[in-house]
Amino acid sequence: MKVKLASSYGFCFGVKRAIEIAEKYENSATMGPLIHNQNEIDRLKNDYNVGLYNNLTDVKPNDTVIIRTHGIPKNDLKDLRKKDAKVINATCPFVTTPQQIVKKMSAEKYSILIFGDEDHPEVKGVKSYGEDQDDVHVVLDIDELKNINFKYDKIATVAQTTKKKETYLEIVNNLILKNKEVRVFNTICDATFENQDAARELSKEVDVMVVIGGKNSSNTKQLHSICVENCIDSYLIENAKELDSTWFKNKHLCGITAGASTPDWIIQQVVNEIEKY
């Protein structure tokens, strides 16, 4: 089987930075999973003894605690800083930006709309920076907009960094038609754009497509959904073990892309395996 990699794929700036930070702090622990990739988290545990805390109560005195790329809610950070632990912030700077925008806009009396997944740690963190939590709204699509009552007719909006720009524009357009002022912050990150554009192009020219990434990773799921639009035989896997030889029967060219949290060593294993078919 012939394999072609997307012109842009895999680790983004924020993930690379967070892993470099984690590798620097052996015997530390991350507050929530550092990135959305279990294999890489296992590697950090095995090679650097970087542990994982899921609750603030897990934190012990003199611990070194690393804040995950997606950030954590404002009050959790406040509580964490009160503990007798060393706090290392590996929040992606592109996530810190919407946090600060929500804080500022909400202080300036704008109603806040976040385009994203309410349950995603990044969104929980960004949302927590709103002054008036009753006027910070989270939607995934224009349908969900219908149920929202904004306090003001001035809306400020940010997007989860890994969301699809097309859906963000749909939501924004709807807001513009119904409100006096809409302050649109384009917080979808370039790396996501680039990986998405490259996946779109590649999925048009191949007859089977493999997307490698965490199944709970928002940006990986987006990549998969983009690929399916152009290549019905698009599969989402976390690592080479999940490959199925039947996918490649009677196929000629396999396209490969990977989410922003997928390390190169996993991608290489998948490529090697597919080339054997």
Next chain:
Amino acid sequence: MKVKLASSYGFCFGVKRAIEIAEKYENSATMGPLIHNQNEIDRLKNDYNVGLYNNLTDVKPNDTVIIRTHGIPKNDLKDLRKKDAKVINATCPFVTTPQQIVKKMSAEKYSILIFGDEDHPEVKGVKSYGEDQDDVHVVLDIDELKNINFKYDKIATVAQTTKKKETYLEIVNNLILKNKEVRVFNTICDATFENQDAARELSKEVDVMVVIGGKNSSNTKQLHSICVENCIDSYLIENAKELDSTWFKNKHLCGITAGASTPDWIIQQVVNEIEKY
């Protein structure tokens, strides 16, 4: 011929208000045509002796000068106020809004984009309120955006009150994808929306459509362009004299709409005439 009027058409709030102001000031003069309707301007001249000045130099001491609904450039207003004349401002409040937004946003160091027609008096007026005239840009569509170099990556945008919202959204979407922050002010006025929506609906159910309004009126031209999309036999006329009986041959139902500057008395004359066919 059976005639059906659009559910919303004709005079908007700003035009009604300007005409009421002009009727109150007999023997005054307007600075530029008060509204975009020559027939109504003739009526004001005949019934109230309201004249027309085209240049500031026309203004004589003790004149009463009425500022047109579309507003005038900031410096013209300043010069006018210096003259020994009484100045009555009939600028539509919905036009004053984008003027003030451009003034404020440009002071806050946003690059300014105006969606509108560079040569339209309203746009000339709105543009004049920008602090840095080299960073106030006017476009009619997304193609024109390509040639623009904004000074900042923070853009504030307003629209000529009578423009099509769909085109505004296209332009705004393009800006959002390329800039960090886009502050969108929806300055297209409701009356325009309502007349446009009603024209769209009506033009779908009739087999001939007549749009009444000034041929240099932006909102009338928009109405006509919307009607043509649904009803190829859509005609733009200024008054009943321009009607042509051949338009109605083998037709059953004629839809009627009128621009925001078209007085009811002209619409009634057109309806009466068509009903005779």
